[in-house]
Amino acid sequence: MDKKSTIGLIILAITLFIVPFIAPNSYYMDIAIRMAINGVIVLSLNLLMGYAGQISLGHAGFVGIGAYASAILPTHFGWNPLLSLVVGAVLTGLLALLVARPILRLKGHYLAMATLGLGIIIEYVIRNESGLTGGPDGMSVPPINVLGVDLVRDTQWYWIVAVVLFLNVWGALNLINSPFGRALRGLHGSEIASQVVGINVPRCKTRVFVVSAMVASIMGSLLANYSGFVTPDLTNFNHAIELITMVVVGGMASVFGSVVGAVLLTIVPQLLASFEGWETVIFGLILICFMIFLPRGVVPTLAARLRLGS
Amino acid sequence: MLSEFLQFLFSGLTVGATYALVALGFNLIYNASNVINFAQGEFIMLGGMLAVFFSDAGLHWSLAFALAIVIPTLVGVLIEKLMIEPVRNADTVTLIIITLGVSLVLRGLVQIWLGKGVHSLPPFSDHAPLSILGATLVVQSLWVFLITALVVLLLWFFFSRTLAGKAMLATAFNAVAAQLMGISTSRVLMASFAMAAALGAVGGILITPITLTTYDVGIMLGLKGFVAAVVGGLGNGLGAVLGGLLVGVLEAMGAGYISSAYKDAIPFVLILLILFVRPQGLLGARATDRV
Numbered sequence: 171m172d173k174k175s176t177i178g179l180i181i182l183a184i185t186l187f188i189v190p191f192i193a194p195n196s197y198y199m200d201i202a203i204r205m206a207i208n209g210v211i212v213l214s215l216n217l218l219m220g221y222a223g224q225i226s227l228g229h230a231g232f233v234g235i236g237a238y239a240s241a242i243l244p245t246h247f248g249w250n251p252l253l254s255l256v257v258g259a260v261l262t263g264l265l266a267l268l269v270a271r272p273i274l275r276l277k278g279h280y281l282a283m284a285t286l287g288l289g290i291i292i293e294y295v296i297r298n299e300s301g302l303t304g305g306p307d308g309m310s311v312p313p314i315n316v317l318g319v320d321l322v323r324d325t326q327w328y329w330i331v332a333v334v335l336f337l338n339v340w341g342a343l344n345l346i347n348s349p350f351g352r353a354l355r356g357l358h359g360s361e362i363a364s365q366v367v368g369i370n371v372p373r374c375k376t377r378v379f380v381v382s383a384m385v386a387s388i389m390g391s392l393l394a395n396y397s398g399f400v401t402p403d404l405t406n407f408n409h410a411i412e413l414i415t416m417v418v419v420g421g422m423a424s425v426f427g428s429v430v431g432a433v434l435l436t437i438v439p440q441l442l443a444s445f446e447g448w449e450t451v452i453f454g455l456i457l458i459c460f461m462i463f464l465p466r467g468v469v470p471t472l473a474a475r476l477r478l479g480s
Numbered sequence: 481m482l483s484e485f486l487q488f489l490f491s492g493l494t495v496g497a498t499y500a501l502v503a504l505g506f507n508l509i510y511n512a513s514n515v516i517n518f519a520q521g522e523f524i525m526l527g528g529m530l531a532v533f534f535s536d537a538g539l540h541w542s543l544a545f546a547l548a549i550v551i552p553t554l555v556g557v558l559i560e561k562l563m564i565e566p567v568r569n570a571d572t573v574t575l576i577i578i579t580l581g582v583s584l585v586l587r588g589l590v591q592i593w594l595g596k597g598v599h600s601l602p603p604f605s606d607h608a609p610l611s612i613l614g615a616t617l618v619v620q621s622l623w624v625f626l627i628t629a630l631v632v633l634l635l636w637f638f639f640s641r642t643l644a645g646k647a648m649l650a651t652a653f654n655a656v657a658a659q660l661m662g663i664s665t666s667r668v669l670m671a672s673f674a675m676a677a678a679l680g681a682v683g684g685i686l687i688t689p690i691t692l693t694t695y696d697v698g699i700m701l702g703l704k705g706f707v708a709a710v711v712g713g714l715g716n717g718l719g720a721v722l723g724g725l726l727v728g729v730l731e732a733m734g735a736g737y738i739s740s741a742y743k744d745a746i747p748f749v750l751i752l753l754i755l756f757v758r759p760q761g762l763l764g765a766r767a768t769d770r771v
Contacts, residue, residue, distance in 0.1 A: 225573050272756040278572035279516045283710055284755050286703065287748035294745035407699060411580055418577055447592035454584030461578045462566050 174473075175343045178426050182339060186332040190325060199324040201440060206331040207393050208432035210338045212416040213425065214385035219414070220423035221346060222378045223358035224274060225282050227410050228289030232383040234296060234405030235262045236390030241311040241400045242302050251314040255391040262387035263380050270376040286407070293405040308401030311394045327396050334392070335429070338385070342425045354378055355423070415457050421467025430469050483614025488736040489729060494621040494690060496728020497628040498524070501683035502705025503712065503720035504635065505676035511652030511715050512665075512672035515564060515575045519583035521702015523680025526552040528693035529590055531685045532599040549681045555586070556677025560670050583698065591695040603689045624686045631682060632721055639717070648672065652715065700744060704731075707747040711754055713761030723762065 186206075193199050215229050239258025243249040249257070273284045296303045303309060313320045321327060345351045353374050356364040365371050394400045403409065412435065420431020438456070442449040464471055502520055509517045527548050534544035559582055567574060607619040639645040650658040651668045659665050683701075684693065691697075708727045712719025727747050735743035754761070 219573065223573070225576065269752075276755060276759055279576070279714070280710065280755055280759060282516070282576055283706060284752060287707075287751045287755075290703070290748045291745050291752075294742055298739075298741040407703075411584070414577065414580075447588050450584050450588030450591065452588075454581040454586075454588060457581030457584065458563055458578055461570070461574050461581070462563065465567075465570070465574060 172347075175425075179336075179340060179343070182426070182429065183336060186336060189332075190328050196324050199328055201436060203324065203327050203331050203396060204393075205433045205436045206328075206335040207389050207396070208413075208416060208436050209335050209429040210331075211386050211389045212413060212420065212432045213338055213342055213428040214382040214389075215413050216417045216420075216422065216424070216428045217342065217345075217354075218378055218382040219417055220421075220427075221351065221354045221358060222375060224375060224379065225278075225414075226285040226379075226382070227282050227407070227414070228285035228287075228292070229382075229386055229413050230405050230407070230409035231289035231292035232262050232266070232386040233390035233393070233409070233413075234292055234400075234402070235265070236387030237311075237394035237400045237404055238296055238303055238390075239387070240391040240394040241309050244312045245309065246302065251312060251395060252316075255314075255388060255395075258391050259384045259387045263384045266380045266383035267376065270379045271372065274372065274375040274379060286410075289405065289407065289410055293402055293407075296405055297402045303402070306402060308399055310399050311397075313398065314395045321395070331392065331396075334389075339425055339429065346425065350374070350377070358423075411457075412453070415453060417467075418460050419456060419467060421469040421471070424467060424469045424473075427467050427469035431467065434468070484736065486613055486615035488732045490615060490617050490621060492729035492732030493725060494624050494728070495687065495731070496708075496725040497624050498683040498687045498701065498724070499705050499708040499727050500721045500724025501628060501631065501679045501686075502701060503708035503724045504632075504717065505679040506706055506709040507715050507717060507720050508648075508672045508676045508679070510709075512648060512669045513564070513568075514572075515579070516572075516706070516714075517673075517676065518576060518579040518702065518706075519559065519586060519698075520676060520680055520705060521698035521700070522583045522586040523552045523556065523677045523698075524684035524687070524701045524705075525590065525693065525695065525698035526555065526586065527681030527684025528601070528688040528697070529594055529599065529684075529695065530681075531688060532601055532693065533594060535601060545685055548685055549678055552677045552681040553674050556673040557670055560673035564669070564673070565666065583702070587695055587698060594695065596695060598692050598694045599688070600692045601685070601688045618690065620686075620689045624690070627682065627686055631679065635717065644671070704747045707751045710751060710761055713763040716761065716763045719761060719763035 189202050190199065193202060211229070211233060215226060218224050218226055236255070236258040239261060240251060240254045243254035243257060244251050269288060273281065273288070276284055297306055313322050315321070321330070346355070353364065353369045356367070356369055357371050357374055361371050390404065393404075416431035416435045417428065418431070419434055420429065421427030435456075438452065439449055442452060460467065466474075502524060505520050505523065506516065509515055509520075530548035530551055531544055534547050535541060539547070563578055563582060564575070567578065603618070603620040604623045605619055609616045609618045639649055647658065647663045648668050648671065650661065650663060651665050655665050658668075704727055705724070708723035709720050710723070711727060712721070712723030727750065730750060731743060731746045734746040
């Protein structure tokens with residue numbers, strides 16, 4: 171890992187450590203927890219979009235599978251919540267593996283369409299199988315129990331998601347500098363050139379798709395357990411676009427950008443909650459303006475500025 | 481048995497005609513620029529909502545409909561000038577995200593302006609529904625078929641018989657060569673957005689008396705129109721019409737015979753199957769990659 175990444179990691183660790191001491195009340199803790207969860211989801215999506223260059227409009231669907239696995243399995247079948255989380259991730263991984271080959275053969279618009287279709291089908295299954303999922307009204311999720319303690323306090327959750335976020339950022343930084351990470355960036359540049367130098371392109375794409383989907387699923391499970399309630403809105407098209415907005419704002423192909431994007435865009439809806447409708451408009455404007463004026467996103471642009479300055 | 485089948489067929493063809501208009505809009509823009517305009521569905525919403533708004537404001541229907549087509553057309557031109565032109569050569573992901581942003585803005589603005597209510601238009605003519613072999617066909621469906629057919633004929637005439645149409649075709653075929661021949665490709669791009677928006681608005685006005693409209697109908701209609709365009713083969717005009725009708729009919733049959741709860745999911749199952757088996761669409765040519 172290079173020096174810049176190490177400095178970034180240290181800053182992240184310090185920030186994560188300070189937040190619970192300066193957060194004035196549980197409302198801010200709640201936002202901080204959601205930021206961290208979104209941060210990991212966005213990181214997984216960025217791995218796919220920013221590094222491998224594969225757009226996914228269906229990522230909200232994977233988040234939804236994880237969330238509903240954690241809701242359905244303990245409620246209806248009495249499974250342990252942690253086991254449910256793992257089962258949700260495995261199911262998501264298998265689904266991703268099943269569709270990866272045919273889907274990832276597609277490019278550009280077709281890939282967007284296929285991932286979108288997958289996401290919408292997941293959403294409809296969740297919406298319609300109300301016997302299991304509670305339908306459009308959603309369902310409640312029992313808390314995770316670790317060593318006889320129910321995880322319900324926000325400080326407990328904060329430390330869990332903070333550690334998860336830190337480990338994921340650390341892992342992602344290592345991953346992109348590994349041979350696999352270089353292969354990913356290679357196939358973003360040119361699939362044919364990558365193939366020529368001996369990269370197994372389909373296997374590379376499948377792997378990153380499966381890993382990305384599984385991470386999204388695990389975070390969906392954690393989100394469900396933390397908030398204690400899930401609704402199908404978690405899986406819908408709007409949520410998928412929100413995730414993409416976070417990637418774009420923070421910066422495609424930027425690990426720290428993913429975190430920054432998640433932080434910024436988790437705040438925006440909170441600020442706009444009282445202006446119904448404007449929330450949608452402003453999200454749209456953010457997407458457009460970033461793509462036109464700041465296509466590389468906040469973090470890579472700032473990094474480039476700083477380098478020029480010094 | 482037969483009457484039931486015919487009933488599903490009629491309703492499928494009716495919505496299918498709307499999908500066809502949306503799909504044609506996708507193709508127009510795609511051919512001119514390789515951009516997939518994810519805001520295409522919002523033009524349907526705009527057409528329907530504006531027609532309702534101007535009718536309720538007391539305007540004569542002809543004026544209300546005219547405004548409901550002209551305003552989305554201007555919006556289309558504006559989108560192209562302000563948001564697509566500046567990033568002409570950006571990559572696919574960038575362009576997809578910009579048009580997604582546009583659709584959010586349009587939907588949000590209409591929600592703020594006209595609220596979340598569900599609106600309807602009176603049918604174009606108040607004839608009693610026809611009865612055909614035991615199935616009923618509302619007269620509005622006939623209007624939908626008639627006007628869609630008219631629009632398709634007009635488009636065909638435009639592309640095969642006029643210089644402007646041929647300029648657009650040439651640009652679709654090879655933009656650089658077209659430019660060398662003196663065709664203004666940026667005007668072609670603008671025209672394609674204007675036409676796509678107008679097509680969407682017409683579809684929106686036609687379908688509103690049957691399916692009603694609200695601020696967020698554009699998402700689903702747009703996505704299904706996109707499915708129709710991909711099913712027919714992106715960029716293929718005839719494919720768009722067939723794709724639209726096919727998606728509409730399969731959706732209606734699926735809703736009738738399998739499960740109405742999953743009606744909206746059917747086009748997406750279809751698109752996944754088609755993309756897996758025949759990624760270039762039913763009528764599309766097999767794509768080859770240039771190295």
